[in-house]
Amino acid sequence: MKLDIKEKEIIEERQGETLDRPATNQKKTARKFYIESYGCQMNFSDSEIVASILESEGYQTTKLMHEADMVFVNTCSIREKAEQTVRKRLSVINKSKKANPGMIVGVLGCMAERMKAKLLEEEKLVDIVVGPDAYRDLPNLVGEVDGGRKAVNVILSKEETYGDISPVRLGGNGVTAFVSITRGCDNMCTFCVVPFTRGRERSRNPESIINEVSDLAKKGYKEITLLGQNVDSYLWHGGGLKKEFDLLSDAEKEASCNFAQLMEKVALVDSKVRIRFSTSHPKDMSDEVLHVMAKYDNICKYIHLPFQSGNSRILEMMNRGYTREWYINRIDAIKRIMPDCAISADIISGFCTETEEEHRETLSLMEYVQYHFSYMFKYSERPNTLAQRKFEDDIPEETKQRRLAEIIELQQVHSHNQLKKDIGKTYEVLVEGVSKKSDDELYGRNTHNSVVVFPRKNYKAGDYVNVFINECTSATLKGEAI
Ligand code: SAH
Numbered sequence: 001m002k003l004d005i006k007e008k009e010i011i012e013e014r015q016g017e018t019l020d021r022p023a024t025n026q027k028k029t030a031r032k033f034y035i036e037s038y039g040c041q042m043n044f045s046d047s048e049i050v051a052s053i054l055e056s057e058g059y060q061t062t063k064l065m066h067e068a069d070m071v072f073v074n075t076c077s078i079r080e081k082a083e084q085t086v087r088k089r090l091s092v093i094n095k096s097k098k099a100n101p102g103m104i105v106g107v108l109g110c111m112a113e114r115m116k117a118k119l120l121e122e123e124k125l126v127d128i129v130v131g132p133d134a135y136r137d138l139p140n141l142v143g144e145v146d147g148g149r150k151a152v153n154v155i156l157s158k159e160e161t162y163g164d165i166s167p168v169r170l171g172g173n174g175v176t177a178f179v180s181i182t183r184g185c186d187n188m189c190t191f192c193v194v195p196f197t198r199g200r201e202r203s204r205n206p207e208s209i210i211n212e213v214s215d216l217a218k219k220g221y222k223e224i225t226l227l228g229q230n231v232d233s234y235l236w237h238g239g240g241l242k243k244e245f246d247l248l249s250d251a252e253k254e255a256s257c258n259f260a261q262l263m264e265k266v267a268l269v270d271s272k273v274r275i276r277f278s279t280s281h282p283k284d285m286s287d288e289v290l291h292v293m294a295k296y297d298n299i300c301k302y303i304h305l306p307f308q309s310g311n312s313r314i315l316e317m318m319n320r321g322y323t324r325e326w327y328i329n330r331i332d333a334i335k336r337i338m339p340d341c342a343i344s345a346d347i348i349s350g351f352c353t354e355t356e357e358e359h360r361e362t363l364s365l366m367e368y369v370q371y372h373f374s375y376m377f378k379y380s381e382r383p384n385t386l387a388q389r390k391f392e393d394d395i396p397e398e399t400k401q402r403r404l405a406e407i408i409e410l411q412q413v414h415s416h417n418q419l420k421k422d423i424g425k426t427y428e429v430l431v432e433g434v435s436k437k438s439d440d441e442l443y444g445r446n447t448h449n450s451v452v453v454f455p456r457k458n459y460k461a462g463d464y465v466n467v468f469i470n471e472c473t474s475a476t477l478k479g480e481a482i
């Protein structure tokens with residue numbers, strides 16, 4: 001399915017959305033703020049940017065909601081259930097606000113962007129609504145609320161990447177950190193709300209990425225995950241909206257940096273710092289990226305490559321930009337270039353008009369790839385997406401649920417099989433912390449992103465430990481340090 005001009009214009013229209021807001025005086029006091037995050041890693045990463053912006057204005061972060069003067073909820077809209085979770089959470093926060101009426105409540109992130117000022121009508125306790133590109137305005141918005149008004153800023157940007165902001169690492173383990181490399185998404189998959197909540201795709205200046213990674217390495221971090229909705233389409237060409245490489249001038253081409261080149265630069269920062277990235281997109285994942293992965297030991301041999309559906313007709317309706325055959329070609333390229341690379345996926349069951357046979361093509365693609373892990377979802381129709389406007393959400397709930405259960409069941413078998421293959425092997429594990437089940441055990445991950453648990457001895461978070469694997473469950477490897 002090709003998008004018509006009108007549909008493409010929707011992305012442009014979003015840029016014009018503004019909400020008039022009177023200028024106010026800013027009030028600065030050492031008040032405390034608390035942030036809670038939902039949704040994808042990009043949202044968690046954004047909360048760290050928000051914390052940095054607020055701290056630079058003199059506010060202090062707290063991990064205790066009850067002592068906070070300001071409570072922020074960074075929200076997700078990806079499925080209806082994600083929004084329901086946020087609503088439930090807001091009703092709990094409402095109770096705290098009753099006990100502490102001076103408390104400011106702000107909704108950040110994708111749900112804020114999707115609902116805009118309407119959120120203030122529906123959730124009476126909310127004082128601030130701020131979208132993902134407007135976080136620099138937060139101190140002013142707080143000032144407005146201090147002046148007795150509600151405040152909204154959901155303007156999406158063509159340039160903002162927060163590249164100059166050094167995120168405050170909230171509640172991390174001091175070992176692993178996320179670094180955003182792109183914002184927004186231009187793909188317009190028909191089921192997806194992200195292009196509307198996060199705006200157009202922009203790549204961040206590679207220099208600011210390298211500086212952030214070097215800084216993290218100096219602070220003792222051992223693993224960096226590069227983040228973007230579609231990391232493969234990363235292309236720095238001097239800033240602003242995404243452009244195709246072929247459309248750049250010769251000078252721009254010369255100065256440009258694509259994802260493979262960026263990853264190589266990041267891998268070279270420190271050979272003792274592991275690199276991961278998420279999310280790869282099958283239509284854009286190049287052999288060049290795979291060759292860079294194969295070349296550097298500190299780039300983890302693990303790719304998250306969502307396929308959504310194993311059927312080409314459904315993929316076309318989803319506007320994913322690839323067919324089943326193309327996806328298989330990318331899987332074959334991974335297996336050829338890195339025979340020992342783990343692969344994971346995102347899968348949607350019951351997209352509009354999906355037949356039983358088409359659903360079985362999803363299962364057969366899973367059989368072909370043998371994923372280590374998958375995130376599996378029932379299709380959830382989202383307001384104003386292309387699918388909501390063009391197609392009927394016609395697969396009955398029970399059918400979606402049954403198909404999802406079949407997908408989950410198959411994935412469990414594959415996950416277990418993949419882990420069983422690791423028994424008898426030794427992996428370098430980066431320790432992330434003490435196991436939740438026992439203080440005498442540590443947990444970490446191997447290159448494949450599989451969780452490995454082993455006896456603690458004198459090891460600690462941040463250590464690289466060679467672990468001999470002697471048993472596994474369907475989700476975890478167990479072993480002994482050697
Ligand atoms: N940018 C990433 C995905 C971001 S959203 C990519 O393109 O791969 C994470 C996952 O949520 C998607 O891969 C998809 O599987 C799922 N998802 C997105 N919208 C959904 C919807 N409307 N219903 C069900 N699952 C959805």
Ligand code: SF4
Binds near residue numbers: 188
């Ligand atoms: Fe959504 Fe598709 Fe963009 Fe992923 S690539 S964020 S699924 S529109």
Ligand code: F3S
Binds near residue numbers: 109
């Ligand atoms: Fe959710 Fe927004 Fe991420 S909708 S999945 S928080 S980009």
